[in-house]
Amino acid sequence: MTKPRSKTQANPKTPKKESVPLSELPKPTLVKSDKSQKGNARVIYWHRTDLRLTDSPALTRALEIENIECFWPIWCFDPEYVYKHRVGVNRCNFLLESMNNLSEEYTKLNSNQKLWVVRSRPEFVLRKLAKDWGVTHICWEKDSNAYSKVRDEKIFALAEELGIQVIATPGRHLFDPDEVVKQNKGKPTMTLHQWQGVTSKMGEIARPAPTPTSLPDPGPSELQDNHEEDWGKYEGVDLNADVRTGKDTCFDSLAGPSSFPFSVPTMDQLGFSPSTTTIKGGTIEGHKRLDLFLSDKEKVAKFSKPNSAPTSLEPSTTLLSPYIKFGCIGIRELWWGCKAAVEEYRKKGGKGETKEPENMFGQLEFRDMYACAEAAVPHFERIRGNSVCKYVAWSLQNQYDKEGNEILPRPRDKDEQAEERFQAWKEGRTGFPWIDACMRQLKHEGWIHHLARHSVACFLTRGQCYISWERGMEVFDEWLIDWDPASNPGNWMWLSCSAFFSQYFRVYGLVSWPQKTDKSGALVRKYCPELKDFPDKYIYSPHLAPQGIQEKAKCIIGKDYPFPILDEHLEKEYCIARLKDAYHLNYHGDHEDILNGTAEKKLTEIHEENGHTREKIVDGKQDDKKRKRELDGEGAMDKFVKREKK
């Protein structure tokens, strides 16, 4: 039933895959049912993190079940996903395109097949399908993040109750994060070195799983009583209400419109306006991008993340993250594809190969490292209760009620200046063109380069604005197509020096940093078109341009484009001073003072004692300037006049 890869997925360049014996695939978690499985198998394959047919250990396992009578690849379109979670139009559209593409791939394999989409909460859908379709097995790709664990626990319990066998097989990461955490004695992996140390004892990364060449038919697919009371009802707050521009009809019926039952929902049905991104979803697009990257052996061998340009108009890294996030390509395909490319490059005498962590293997390992941290740390996505997150008294932290429940949506904070700074950052109108261009690109495309993410995250948190990384993460949650529940909070903690990284005195320059890779400001000219006629000299700092230049560029700063919202260097100094105190206090999110709400006061007192207040820093700066003027004195003026005369 399997072959290396289906013809429908053009892949001339990736190495030919051997058929992998089942024993070499990642081990599944099996839940034995009370009732023994006799007779033919009626199997549901539940797609969640794997919108592909290639390199799917879980699908391979599912298709190896004996005596399959019927097989339904399904997707539970969970109302929680589109109400309880911020999901912007670009990510939602990418998901729907990827689901449609997978459905077509199934139909190419068996004309009776498709992706069967059922619109409700998984526990409701699976109970119903189990009953109506006489299901004996449910299979899926295992996911170790906190949200999935809670959801899957309910399905395990349901399967026990109904006597259905569950087969959950890892495959989303290089190694099963739960297994890595177990090997690490229950502790998270907080450095790449640590992750490498633990996994070096866990054997080789599995080879890509083979692609199915045929598929059993589905069984009869009617639903009894297709009008159950509360299938799509969601009682909580709709966090996407502000993105919804039309009427939401997606959950009007369990199987979707009667004219096209079990179809993939549309953006229109969700009440969302069309996406703005140029990034197309789907396994075919993902494989095209993967093949293109792997076809250039030198590029693979010399891949160096720190040397790629965040300012480039064309992505200077692979832009595979959205396809990895939705499982449109398999992680082993990418890993072993890179191994083969590097091998070939070496054989041809290629030189200058890069090493971990900067090379592609290092990138993929970082992704796993975050997944293994998230799997081990409760409340990884916030400060409160998070044992690995250093406490800093940031502005605009999450708010909690007396019982410790997060208040959603977050009420506006008393700190008006911080709220205004946050809005300006989010909307790309900080008056710093590099930050504004990145944020506008993020909103429009749903993707920005890794080092652009560094810049905007550093600016918002420890660099200048001193706003909680939780706020930045939340915006990324909404806008990133590649949003990942481990990589997003993990990287935000890294950038804000809350965990993983501690060099808080290293801050990205808002002008000097983008100038390193592009003095002409191409990305700024594209995403901040009001600045497009400024000369290169002022493209990253238009507020310094003389009036005449502003007039010539037809953009007056303060009128057509904002003045900077803050003083870059002053705020940097103020942030570093406070970070120093926070590091000295060394509280983590699970400290009792954070849980009882006294930590902020304590840290503020320490800032005052140490003279780390804005007033003192401003005074210090003024004194410095005065001292400099006094030191320079007449001598400096003489030098200046001489230079001018020359």
Ligand SMILES: Cc1cc2nc3c(=O)[nH]c(=O)nc-3n(C[C@H](O)[C@H](O)[C@H](O)COP(=O)(O)OP(=O)(O)OC[C@H]3O[C@@H](n4cnc5c(N)ncnc54)[C@H](O)[C@@H]3O)c2cc1C
């Ligand atoms: C504040 C912040 C938030 C981020 N949020 C996410 C997120 O939600 N989802 C996400 O996939 N990445 C996230 N990243 C990591 C990284 O920026 C993206 O993975 C990368 O830019 C995607 O582009 P690419 O596919 O061209 O990457 P490449 O450089 O081509 O790397 C290949 C793959 O390696 C993985 N990878 C590379 N770097 C990282 C990293 N630092 N952490 C985790 N995985 C990595 C990704 O899967 C990526 O597709 C975040 C980084 C920062 C600084």
